[in-house]
Amino acid sequence: MRITELLTKDTIAMDLSATEKDGVIDELVNQLDKAGKLNDLTSFKEAIHNRESQSTTGIGEGIAIPHAKVAAVTTPAIAFGKSKAGVDYQSLDMQPAHLFFMIAAPEGGAQTHLDALAKLSGILMDEQVREALVNASSPEEVLQIIDKADDEATEEEASEDQEQATAVSTSESNEPYILAVTACPTGIAHTYMARDALKKQAEKMNVKIKVETNGSGGIKNHLTDEDIKNATGVIVAADVHVETDRFNGKQVVEVPVADGIKRPEELINLAQDTSRKPFVAKSGNTGSNGSASNEKQGVGKTIYKHLMNGVSNMLPLVIAGGILMAIVFLFGPNSFDPKSAEHNAFAEQLWNIGNKSAFMLIIPVLAGYIARSIADKPGFAAGLIGGLLASTGDSGFIGGIIAGFLAGYLTLGIKKLTSGMPQSLEGLKPTLIYPVLSVLFTGLLMIYVVNPPASWLNNTLLNGLQSLSGTNIMLLGLVVGAMMAIDMGGPFNKAAYVFSVAALTEGNAAPITAAMIGGMVPPIAIATAMLIFRKKFTKEQKGSIVPNYVMGLSFITEGAIPFAAADPIRVIPSMMVGSGLAGAIALGLGSSIQAPHGGIIVILGTDFSHVLQSLIAIIIGAIVAAIIYGLLKPKLTQDEIQTSEAMNE
Numbered sequence: 001m002r003i004t005e006l007l008t009k010d011t012i013a014m015d016l017s018a019t020e021k022d023g024v025i026d027e028l029v030n031q032l033d034k035a036g037k038l039n040d041l042t043s044f045k046e047a048i049h050n051r052e053s054q055s056t057t058g059i060g061e062g063i064a065i066p067h068a069k070v071a072a073v074t075t076p077a078i079a080f081g082k083s084k085a086g087v088d089y090q091s092l093d094m095q096p097a098h099l100f101f102m103i104a105a106p107e108g109g110a111q112t113h114l115d116a117l118a119k120l121s122g123i124l125m126d127e128q129v130r131e132a133l134v135n136a137s138s139p140e141e142v143l144q145i146i147d148k149a150d151d152e153a154t155e156e157e158a159s160e161d162q163e164q165a166t167a168v169s170t171s172e173s174n175e176p177y178i179l180a181v182t183a184c185p186t187g188i189a190h191t192y193m194a195r196d197a198l199k200k201q202a203e204k205m206n207v208k209i210k211v212e213t214n215g216s217g218g219i220k221n222h223l224t225d226e227d228i229k230n231a232t233g234v235i236v237a238a239d240v241h242v243e244t245d246r247f248n249g250k251q252v253v254e255v256p257v258a259d260g261i262k263r264p265e266e267l268i269n270l271a272q273d274t275s276r277k278p279f280v281a282k283s284g285n286t287g288s289n290g291s292a293s294n295e296k297q298g299v300g301k302t303i304y305k306h307l308m309n310g311v312s313n314m315l316p317l318v319i320a321g322g323i324l325m326a327i328v329f330l331f332g333p334n335s336f337d338p339k340s341a342e343h344n345a346f347a348e349q350l351w352n353i354g355n356k357s358a359f360m361l362i363i364p365v366l367a368g369y370i371a372r373s374i375a376d377k378p379g380f381a382a383g384l385i386g387g388l389l390a391s392t393g394d395s396g397f398i399g400g401i402i403a404g405f406l407a408g409y410l411t412l413g414i415k416k417l418t419s420g421m422p423q424s425l426e427g428l429k430p431t432l433i434y435p436v437l438s439v440l441f442t443g444l445l446m447i448y449v450v451n452p453p454a455s456w457l458n459n460t461l462l463n464g465l466q467s468l469s470g471t472n473i474m475l476l477g478l479v480v481g482a483m484m485a486i487d488m489g490g491p492f493n494k495a496a497y498v499f500s501v502a503a504l505t506e507g508n509a510a511p512i513t514a515a516m517i518g519g520m521v522p523p524i525a526i527a528t529a530m531l532i533f534r535k536k537f538t539k540e541q542k543g544s545i546v547p548n549y550v551m552g553l554s555f556i557t558e559g560a561i562p563f564a565a566a567d568p569i570r571v572i573p574s575m576m577v578g579s580g581l582a583g584a585i586a587l588g589l590g591s592s593i594q595a596p597h598g599g600i601i602v603i604l605g606t607d608f609s610h611v612l613q614s615l616i617a618i619i620i621g622a623i624v625a626a627i628i629y630g631l632l633k634p635k636l637t638q639d640e641i642q643t644s645e646a647m648n649e
Helices: 021-034 041-054 111-123 127-135 139-170 190-204 225-230 257-262 264-271 292-296 299-331 345-375 377-392 396-417 428-467 471-486 491-505 510-532 545-553 557-566 568-588 600-605 608-632 638-647
Strands: 012-015 058-060 067-069 077-087 097-105 177-183 208-215 218-220 233-238 251-255
Touching: 012 021, 012 139, 021 041, 021 077, 021 097, 021 557, 041 067, 041 545, 041 557, 058 257, 077 127, 097 127, 111 139, 111 190, 127 139, 177 190, 177 225, 177 257, 177 264, 190 208, 190 233, 190 257, 190 264, 233 257, 233 264, 251 257, 251 264, 257 264, 299 345, 299 396, 299 491, 299 600, 345 377, 345 396, 345 491, 377 396, 377 428, 396 428, 396 491, 471 491, 471 510, 471 568, 491 510, 510 545, 510 557, 510 568, 510 600, 510 608, 545 557, 557 568, 568 608, 600 608
Parallel strands: 012 077, 067 097, 177 208, 177 233, 233 251
Antiparallel strands: 077 097, 208 218
């Protein structure tokens, strides 16, 4: 498929009026919506912002490729816009972005679409293409430039594929040869930009390279056993889990995918440095000097990485199950109970799907993916079993987290102990030896060693939460609410959210109430500050008032991130005060939200007697945060006013 089948005249916005990141996103999303490519503008925009909260899609070299792969997309498409003046897009190279390609991919998109998107990511690495696009004066000229680059890229790919096929067999033994694997969470843009950055730099350095991409369409250009055998070193530039055991004994450099784009020369040099300690197959934990990533990553960051892998994979269950349970309350507080006069058969089935299915899987999935992050696929089964035993053994999230780490590191130990087995038994390891031994030992340790104390601790914490009242419960709301606003999606925010979900699964809604209300405050407060202190904000900033209200009411705290990034000293303390106050007021007034996500929809779906308390808490918290931020924020300088006026002429 050609790129111009996805990038068409009606998805080109040309010269953007936006002067900040959120404005660019708004314009491009609106362009896609006008072209009929979306069925839910709000959901798609939310997905774009969620992707940006993971890491910026401003990849440097003046390019930004915001993207999302969601059901809100009706037809796969690419929107284009440009800004000659440049926009601060928080790019990896800290330079303004001039070219913007927004990729809209539907869930389960065809491989041909994914190939076209991958090709686009590659051709944007060409400086001449970028310059031509910046200077293009019409949609027709943009399409002509892309078409020409598409033709050249297709010819170059065919030539490179032929070279790749024979590179290993024809390379001399003393000729440098390295491998690379690139992968990003969505597998659409960064995966291929890292690939092309590494290939271009290797060509400049006269180093042969083969790059495997782990994209949305699966693994392409797979590294063979012969490739790995002949290679000097391997670069793994990935933000998601990739198989690394196959690189045992090689010089391995493990870094985020963005580093593959930003510093390819340094990575290639590291991969060829034979003085470094060779990689030992431990599924992402290569020892003190095994890889560039581990040289930088301490124990705390390693634990956090594994934990977040579990959390990110359990969240779809949390959100889906929680919202279905909240919908049930629209039928009545006891509509799911067959013994109640309010019983509704449909509501009962929704409750069963949400509570008895989705919520029952949360802890096993959390533990399973923690174990998989540590020990690859062999650790997954043991993690699932350990998590299930934690759930049925009453040790809850505490036991589930312990189970995940226990299963992961037990599996690593089993792999090490069996590494000396005869080669003839190698095929039995992943299918028989690893799963049987890891499940057995994890299960026994969970039942006899972990569950008794973890269950006691879990029940002690829950009983402590249940007994909180008055000042104590308001203090809980203050702490949880404030944590949601410290980094708006970072470690503190995630820690508060996971704790709150854990309490909700055990029947205590107080923490999630404070977390959701505290998380809704920052975007609402930012928008309110712009209404109250209008003269302190530029016209472009005030253009985000409505989007911030929408994101805040939808419990998308990330809507406030652009303001926090631009002015953290004033924004973050203001938001922490407002969010903490809102959490404290909500719990003090007896508000109770019965679902872990959904914002205003879930609040209105809960027991109606609690709605007013929740709204009061949000309004007071947002107004207080808005006033503090507005008073702290200095007036616009004359230069800022003139720049804003010039941009809007």
